[in-house]
Amino acid sequence: MSLLELDDVKVHFPVKKGLFFDRTVGHVYAVDGVSLSIEAGQTYGLVGESGCGKTTLGRAVLRLNDITDGGVVFDGTDLAKLPGEEMRAFRRRLQMVFQDPLGSLNPRQNIESILSEGMAAHGIGKDQAERREKIKDILAKVGLPSNAMSRYPHEFSGGQRQRIGIARALVLEPDVIICDEPVSALDVSVQAQVINLLEELQESLGLTYLVIAHDLAVVRHISDVIGVMYLGGLVEEAPSDALYAGPRHPYTKALMSAVPVPDPEVEDRRERILLHGDLPSPANPPAGCRFHTRCPWVQETKCATERPPLLDTGDGHKVACHFTAEIEAGTVKQTLATGIEAVTGTETVAAEAEEVSEGETAAEPEAAAPEKEEAPGKEEPATVPAQADAAKTADAAKADRAEDSPKA
Amino acid sequence: MTILTNKADKIDRLAELTQSSEAVTGTSLWREAFRRMRSSKMAIIGAVIIGAFVLIAVVGPMVAPHGATAQNWRSEVFPNQGKFVGMRGENWFGLDHLGRDMFSRWLVGARQTLLVGVVSMLIGLIVGALVGVLSGAAATLGGKAGQRVDTVIMRFTDIMLSLPSLLLAVSIAAVLGQSLTTVMIAVGVVQIPIFARLLRGSMLVQGGADYVLAAKSVGIRRKRIVLTQILPNSLSPVIVQATLSLATAIIEAAALSYLGLGNPDPAVPEWGVMLSQAQRFFDNEPMMAAYPAIGIIITALGFTLLGEAMREALDPKLRG
Numbered sequence: 001m002s003l004l005e006l007d008d009v010k011v012h013f014p015v016k017k018g019l020f021f022d023r024t025v026g027h028v029y030a031v032d033g034v035s036l037s038i039e040a041g042q043t044y045g046l047v048g049e050s051g052c053g054k055t056t057l058g059r060a061v062l063r064l065n066d067i068t069d070g071g072v073v074f075d076g077t078d079l080a081k082l083p084g085e086e087m088r089a090f091r092r093r094l095q096m097v098f099q100d101p102l103g104s105l106n107p108r109q110n111i112e113s114i115l116s117e118g119m120a121a122h123g124i125g126k127d128q129a130e131r132r133e134k135i136k137d138i139l140a141k142v143g144l145p146s147n148a149m150s151r152y153p154h155e156f157s158g159g160q161r162q163r164i165g166i167a168r169a170l171v172l173e174p175d176v177i178i179c180d181e182p183v184s185a186l187d188v189s190v191q192a193q194v195i196n197l198l199e200e201l202q203e204s205l206g207l208t209y210l211v212i213a214h215d216l217a218v219v220r221h222i223s224d225v226i227g228v229m230y231l232g233g234l235v236e237e238a239p240s241d242a243l244y245a246g247p248r249h250p251y252t253k254a255l256m257s258a259v260p261v262p263d264p265e266v267e268d269r270r271e272r273i274l275l276h277g278d279l280p281s282p283a284n285p286p287a288g289c290r291f292h293t294r295c296p297w298v299q300e301t302k303c304a305t306e307r308p309p310l311l312d313t314g315d316g317h318k319v320a321c322h323f324t325a326e327i328e329a330g331t332v333k334q335t336l337a338t339g340i341e342a343v344t345g346t347e348t349v350a351a352e353a354e355e356v357s358e359g360e361t362a363a364e365p366e367a368a369a370p371e372k373e374e375a376p377g378k379e380e381p382a383t384v385p386a387q388a389d390a391a392k393t394a395d396a397a398k399a400d401r402a403e404d405s406p407k408a
Numbered sequence: 409m410t411i412l413t414n415k416a417d418k419i420d421r422l423a424e425l426t427q428s429s430e431a432v433t434g435t436s437l438w439r440e441a442f443r444r445m446r447s448s449k450m451a452i453i454g455a456v457i458i459g460a461f462v463l464i465a466v467v468g469p470m471v472a473p474h475g476a477t478a479q480n481w482r483s484e485v486f487p488n489q490g491k492f493v494g495m496r497g498e499n500w501f502g503l504d505h506l507g508r509d510m511f512s513r514w515l516v517g518a519r520q521t522l523l524v525g526v527v528s529m530l531i532g533l534i535v536g537a538l539v540g541v542l543s544g545a546a547a548t549l550g551g552k553a554g555q556r557v558d559t560v561i562m563r564f565t566d567i568m569l570s571l572p573s574l575l576l577a578v579s580i581a582a583v584l585g586q587s588l589t590t591v592m593i594a595v596g597v598v599q600i601p602i603f604a605r606l607l608r609g610s611m612l613v614q615g616g617a618d619y620v621l622a623a624k625s626v627g628i629r630r631k632r633i634v635l636t637q638i639l640p641n642s643l644s645p646v647i648v649q650a651t652l653s654l655a656t657a658i659i660e661a662a663a664l665s666y667l668g669l670g671n672p673d674p675a676v677p678e679w680g681v682m683l684s685q686a687q688r689f690f691d692n693e694p695m696m697a698a699y700p701a702i703g704i705i706i707t708a709l710g711f712t713l714l715g716e717a718m719r720e721a722l723d724p725k726l727r728g
Contacts, residue, residue, distance in 0.1 A: 118626035
């Protein structure tokens with residue numbers, strides 16, 4: 001029995017309209033049927049591009065969002081059906097670290113007050129003096145001096161603030177910590193600090209993590225198991241190394257191919273899979289496989305009509321694709337060009353299943369041959385128009401941006 | 409620097425590097441805003457003006473040389489011809505049409521004006537803030553029923569806001585009858601929807617902040633979140649508005665007095681009343697109107713300057 005088990009979790013936000021009375025005119029399918037399980041002491045990494053629902057899923061576990069359907073079973077209790085007050089009590093054991101370290105700390109409270117409030121709410125510690133001792137303890141654990149207690153969030157640096165955020169979670173002695181983009185707002189040197197801290201705390205306190213991130217390097221470093229999300233659903237789940245060694249879902253392949261290699265020669269020869277079009281709106285997701293509108297391997301059968309389940313393809317490597325085996329074996333052809341088309345009409349290209357010339361069908365990055373130099377996909381990304389830019393996996397670019405703007 | 413072998417050591421080292429362990433006291437945002445205001449010229453000028461105004465209002469009537477109602481008839485005063493004495497001898501601002509010392513009246517009028525301004529602002533602030541908290545709290549944590557409460561309250565404030573403020577004040581003053589209390593209530597009521605909307609809006613913005621989500625995830629009860637997290641962070645625009653609306657309140661009270669809806673006792677001077685009395689003699693004796701007018705303008709300016717300076721000092725985006 002896993003510590004935390006998500007069973008077909010759905011989070012749909014109603015879209016309301018109306019002059020006097022709100023009418024529900026539709027739903028945003030932010031999370032649409034995600035099942036996963038996390039073993040105690042493990043780190044589960046959740047990756048996906050922005051808007052795929054990974055943050056919503058993380059919040060749904062804590063019931064910070066309403067869960068439309070499905071179950072969140074934590075240590076044998078289904079949190080999705082707990083009444084408010086019982087859920088509040090359970091929150092002690094499930095904590096969260098937020099993306100924006102400053103925004104997640106109340107600017108008008110000092111650190112002692114921020115950290116002790118949760119303890120008071122759960123009746124941890126008899127009085128403030130006892131809580132204060134405990135806070136000192138935890139502050140030392142996250143590498144902050146005890147004199148931090150009387151200070152305010154704006155008086156700390158970005159990395160320190162995030163450590164305060166971690167301390168806030170830790171004072172409640174949780175079993176599971178959900179880290180929602182824990183380092184994406186920090187600069188790279190500080191990122192390493194915080195990641196190391198999280199790992200060290202996991203070792204010493206036996207914590208279980210659900211790490212939500214878009215930075216593939218961070219996730220790979222910290223996770224035991226990685227789940228890849230696309231438009232509200234998991235498309236692939238595998239042990240960390242296996243996923244990076246051999247992604248099997250077309251989306252994951254594209255995602256991985258967006259990670260630059262720190263060797264200019266390899267980088268030049270490397271084939272990149274560039275996806276067409278934008279992430280479809282979660283308010284009106286495509287029928288069948290959510291990815292079929294952008295998938296380079298989309299087939300005429302099944303893809304547009306039947307949603308593929310997440311199936312184990314061996315060694316705990318789960319993939320949600322009708323044609324996993326065929327793509328691996330190379331028996332299905334790539335039907336959509338993976339390069340960048342003309343500047344105009346990028347949105348429509350994806351719909352027109354276009355046959356590509358024989359020379360461009362090779363899918364494996366290793367198969368990248370010199371003659372591919374002419375393939376449109378090889379073009380300098382800097383010249384790519386904005387919408388095409390958004391079409392490729394934005395994650396690598398985002399990581400770069402985070403590095404360019406140190407916040408210390 | 410020694411080579412650090414394990415992560416725990418590294419983290420201890422981190423604590424040493426990031427801060428000395430000497431005792432420090434943090435600076436809260438309020439204190440920092442105060443510190444910023446002290447270095448702002450606008451705030452200092454505003455504070456000096458307000459300080460002077462309050463001093464005049466408190467001490468003025470005690471030191472007024474002639475009393476506000478005593479008539480000092482002189483041969484030069486010809487009320488029917490609208491001729492008065494200017495600044496002459498012991499009557500600094502001259503005498504009005506009834507031979508009363510204008511300077512003394514001006515000093516006593518300052519107290520009345522301050523009283524009307526502060527009391528009516530407080531009426532607007534207290535009632536408006538209560539309505540705003542109710543509405544904001546209902547909207548942030550009340551679910552469906554709460555949202556309905558919020559909608560009803562807000563539509564009501566919309567109606568109040570859609571009426572021109574002076575017209576509303578005049579109607580209220582007209583219905584309640586002519587008295588000083590009426591003026592205060594009328595001017596105060598006009599401010600209620602402004603404060604209510606402002607606080608509610610501010611609470612809704614803060615309600616969506618990450619730290620509120622964090623407080624929820626830590627397990628703090630919803631009522632406590634509203635009181636300890638959302639409300640303290642929503643107050644700054646309301647405080648700024650309170651300062652700014654003192655200026656408006658003084659002007660509107662003067663306007664009501666000018667329209668004859670103020671204190672019915674003509675013996676009690678108030679800057680607005682003085683202004684309306686001076687109107688009849690404006691052609692010959694413009695200074696009679698100028699004194700109370702300058703008083704109103706400078707006071708309103710003082711409150712506006714202070715309010716604007718506060719807005720800047722409390723703006724979280726300018727936080728260093």
